[in-house]
Amino acid sequence: MTKSLILSQLTKTYAGTPALRDVALEVAPGERVALLGHNGAGKSTMMKIILGLIPYDSGQIEVLGAAPGSTGARAHVAYLPENVAFHPALSGLEQIRHFLRLRGLPASGAIDLLARVGLADAAKRRIGTYSKGMRQRIGLAQALIGQPRLLVLDEPTSGLDPVSRRDFYTLLDGLAADGAAILLSSHALTEVEARTDRLVILSQGRVVAQGTLPDLRRAANLSVTLHVIPQAGAEGKLAAALPQGHMNGTGLHLDVTQNDKLPVLSQITALKDLVADIEITPPSLEDIYSHYSRRDGQ
Ligand SMILES: Nc1ncnc2c1ncn2[C@@H]1O[C@H](COP(=O)(O)OP(=O)(O)OP(=O)(O)O)[C@@H](O)[C@H]1O
Numbered sequence: 001m002t003k004s005l006i007l008s009q010l011t012k013t014y015a016g017t018p019a020l021r022d023v024a025l026e027v028a029p030g031e032r033v034a035l036l037g038h039n040g041a042g043k044s045t046m047m048k049i050i051l052g053l054i055p056y057d058s059g060q061i062e063v064l065g066a067a068p069g070s071t072g073a074r075a076h077v078a079y080l081p082e083n084v085a086f087h088p089a090l091s092g093l094e095q096i097r098h099f100l101r102l103r104g105l106p107a108s109g110a111i112d113l114l115a116r117v118g119l120a121d122a123a124k125r126r127i128g129t130y131s132k133g134m135r136q137r138i139g140l141a142q143a144l145i146g147q148p149r150l151l152v153l154d155e156p157t158s159g160l161d162p163v164s165r166r167d168f169y170t171l172l173d174g175l176a177a178d179g180a181a182i183l184l185s186s187h188a189l190t191e192v193e194a195r196t197d198r199l200v201i202l203s204q205g206r207v208v209a210q211g212t213l214p215d216l217r218r219a220a221n222l223s224v225t226l227h228v229i230p231q232a233g234a235e236g237k238l239a240a241a242l243p244q245g246h247m248n249g250t251g252l253h254l255d256v257t258q259n260d261k262l263p264v265l266s267q268i269t270a271l272k273d274l275v276a277d278i279e280i281t282p283p284s285l286e287d288i289y290s291h292y293s294r295r296d297g298q
Pocket residue numbers: 014015017018019037038039040041042043044045046
């Protein structure tokens with residue numbers, strides 16, 4: 001399948017300070033990819049290069065089979081910047097009509113776009129009276145103009161409440177199901193874990209990990225937490241049988257490596273007269289993210 005976005009060996013330096021180093025990344029049609037990274041990791045720089053807003057030093061980049069910023073690429077790429085700013089005196093409807101006219105499209109499509117982002121009722125109110133989440137949704141309506149085939153979204157859910165976030169991801173699911181490729185940056189690890197297909201972790205301008213969450217979890221080989229809840233009165237015997245753990249208020253806590261997980265679990269199951277229950281907690285995305293960021297000297 002032809003990829004919607006291909007970056008290879010992409011390098012960018014600002015006045016001697018490297019912002020992207022040898023970055024390789026591909027996004028396929030219908031794929032939702034989350035770009036994660038600490039402040040200053042290079043996420044916005046990568047997005048601006050994809051949009052053709054700033055030049056890069058070396059490497060290759062193909063956006064929908066064309067050069068970034070070329071007419072061919074721009075016709076089908078949508079961008080939602082981190083801080084969207086609109087004219088406060090215009091209503092939502094006037095603003096979207098204006099964007100449609102700029103793209104040479106009929107202004108009559110504005111109300112449908114506003115309805116898709118849940119702003120139909122507020123369409124005639126001035127943007128100056130909108131909440132931050134509503135302004136973000138105007139930005140999203142603007143990004144949906146012209147049925148884009150690649151969406152580049154810089155922290156699109158920052159400032160949105162939980163219900164608006166869920167609605168936003170539902171909208172993205174529909175776009176991806178129709179074949180749009182989506183690249184979004186975020187610091188909200190839990191939500192991207194659930195709502196995207198692949199994670200790319202940038203650290204100091206380098207891609208330090210990419211894959212599905214299970215891929216990253218396996219590669220990071222972080223420990224799994226086991227919480228063993230003793231039968232009433234069996235706390236002492238359980239602690240003696242599993243000296244590698246430590247007792248806390250509700251049970252015995254053990255951190256085990258992936259390799260030790262099954263042997264330790266069978267050791268615990270053999271103690272069934274002492275054990276009431278076991279809870280197994282795999283490493284979270286936060287743990288995995290810190291692991292890769294630390295590995296790169298953070
Ligand atoms: N115009 C610029 N001139 C000089 N340095 C810049 C410029 N823009 C970005 N940088 C530097 O490039 C690096 C990458 O910045 P970038 O904004 O791409 O990071 P980011 O991952 O988007 O960060 P954040 O999560 O804070 O938005 C940082 O060290 C930043 O200081």
